[in-house]
């Protein structure tokens with residue numbers, strides 16, 4: 120079904136999910152208007168480099184754009200940047216903006232993503248020496264604060280991907296870095312104890328001090344230094360604090376108009392919300408994943424891109440259910456981690472060390488391969504992806520035998 124030229128599709132959020140959705144919708148043949156609104160004033164940019172290359176390089180954010188500016192004009196996609204959507208009237212089908220303007224819509228898409236979680240820590244107000252990392256502006260603030268800091272002592276609260284990637288990047292710049300993680304191990308939300316141990320070793324070998332079981336409870340400003348105190352009474356001094364303790368989903372606007380909310384904006388397999396004219400895509404959604412037989416909320420570029428395509432197809436009358444296998448990556452020092460699938464609920468794992476650099480961890484539940492973590496090992500990632508997609512059975516004896524090279528046919532025969 121191709122919509123008429125009079126129809127308008129409004130997208131709230133112009134990051135990975137919103138932008139990829141908009142271009143996909145045009146590709147599907149939508150003839151009407153497409154308008155993208157975003158509170159962020161910058162042309163839409165890639166977020167992954169924010170904690171990696173952009174943090175360490177001199178290059179401006181213009182080097183990390185999702186699409187060249189001209190391509191929005193070429194596809195007649197209107198960008199309204201630096202504008203927040205503040206309310207929505209579902210009966211009248213209009214949205215209101217922070218600048219007082221209103222805009223009508225025929226189809227509305229939430230691509231509102233997530234924001235950095237602000238923890239409840241006494242004395243931790245976001246001043247010049249307390250930074251978060253979610254936007255390009257956040258990185259510019261970190262760069263400035265780091266440049267001004269005297270002893271280059273950086274303390275990171277949170278040992279998730281953000282904390283670890285920032286640590287690796289700042290180490291490159293010569294910083295002295297301490298990571299304080301509340302849980303018993305770093306990366307506990309996202310991976311196994313085996314992988315946490317690998318990354319703990321990687322960071323300590325690179326000179327980062329990593330401490331687990333450290334819940335930060337207060338921060339005190341002592342002239343130009345910050346003193347951080349943990350629940351166990353231990354204290355740390357730093358010039359700069361960077362907080363990376365997870366995200367909060369931007370679902371409040373969707374909730375305010377009565378859309379179904381459950382760990383994010385709940386969508387069906389076509390990225391459609393509980394209102395048939397309103398869709399949602401990316402980090403802000405909770406969707407049913409047929410491979411894993413449950414609802415999942417993912418925080419990844421892959422999900423933002425693929426779900427956007429599904430929403431665009433559905434609005435164009437092509438009901439293709441979303442059934443991508445999740446994948447993620449992280450770059451720290453010279454280590455490239457690639458993850459395929461979701462390991463939650465695994466009951467068995469096999470670790471392979473093909474050589475000192477190349478490793479992989481294979482997660483199973485009742486003999487079914489759920490996920491693979493591949494460290495500098497593209498082959499393991501590719502084979503794991505194929506096995507999960509095809510729902511093949513793996514011969515664990517072959518997988519465990521390091522003298523047998525990784526090979527799809529040998530593993531699945």
Ligand SMILES: Cc1cc2nc3c(=O)[nH]c(=O)nc-3n(C[C@H](O)[C@H](O)[C@H](O)COP(=O)(O)OP(=O)(O)OC[C@H]3O[C@@H](n4cnc5c(N)ncnc54)[C@H](O)[C@@H]3O)c2cc1C
Pocket residue numbers: 131132133134135136137156157158159166167168169170202203204205230231232233234252253254281369372400401402403417418419420421423446447448449450
């Ligand atoms: C530093 C960093 C590094 C990362 N590295 C990786 C990586 O290596 N690999 C990976 O897979 N993922 C990575 N991620 C995660 C990935 O960036 C996110 O999963 C992805 O950005 C999600 O895209 P999104 O469009 O759904 O949401 P977001 O990128 O969060 O974008 C949502 C947009 O909506 C806008 N918005 C929200 N509410 C409103 C409103 N009311 N009005 C107007 N605009 C609004 C926001 O301003 C924002 O621009 C990283 C994230 C960060 C922060």
Ligand SMILES: NC(=O)c1ccc[n+]([C@@H]2O[C@H](COP(=O)([O-])OP(=O)(O)OC[C@H]3O[C@@H](n4cnc5c(N)ncnc54)[C@H](O)[C@@H]3O)[C@@H](O)[C@H]2O)c1
Pocket residue numbers: 170238276277278279280281282284299300301302305306307308309333334335363364365366418419447448449450
């Ligand atoms: N390579 C990647 O995929 C990548 C890289 C960077 C960021 N991201 C995304 O960015 C978002 C934010 O990442 P994140 O690392 O902040 O989230 P996270 O939830 O993965 O990790 C946050 C960590 O902070 C810890 N923590 C929470 N409160 C604490 C406290 N008071 N004191 C000490 N530690 C505390 C948690 O235990 C957890 O380990 C996520 O969506 C993530 O997926 C992804």
